[in-house]
Amino acid sequence: MEQRLRNLLEQAGHRVTEPRMQLIRAVAAQDFRPFTGEALYEGLRDTGLGRATVFRTLRLLQNLGALSRLHLDDGCQRYVLTLPGASENGHHDRLICRQCGRVAYLEQCPMEDSLNRIAEQSGYRVESHHLDILGLCGDCLAAGNDQ
Ligand SMILES: [Zn+2]
Ligand SMILES: [Zn+2]
Incomplete structure (x- = not known):
């Protein structure tokens, strides 16, 4: 790094x-x-x-x-x-733990099909997107920090 x-x-x-x-x-x-x-x-x-x-x-x-x-x-x-390589294709979909702050990048884009559909329906050419999924990570859940 x-x-x-x-x-x-x-x-x-x-x-x-x-x-x-x-x-x-x-x-x-x-x-x-x-x-x-x-x-x-x-x-x-x-x-x-x-x-x-x-x-x-x-x-x-x-x-x-x-x-x-x-x-x-x-x-x-x-x-x-x-994530190395993510900047080249502008891809930063990630999971964020709101308790401890850990960020995990998604290796696979969960949005591709939806984006194709959105592009079709809206007539947009979709160029980039960015998905932040907020929640609690497994460690924080196990530690009972689920406030
Ligand atoms: Zn956490
Ligand atoms: Zn994505």
């Missing part, structure tokens, strides 16, 4: 400095758990990375397709890593 993020930045013509590399490591360590820019910045304080740099780099990674935005009920804007 680290290598993937690094390559993306370099391919886009950005120098990957040591502070940026530390940010990349911190992002990769989130491992499909949503995080806020603020929390990431807090964790990187000791490295001397500025707040503006952290937020700018996160936006950059989002523009490059490595991160996507997540909106949960608490209104906090979070980032979450995308």
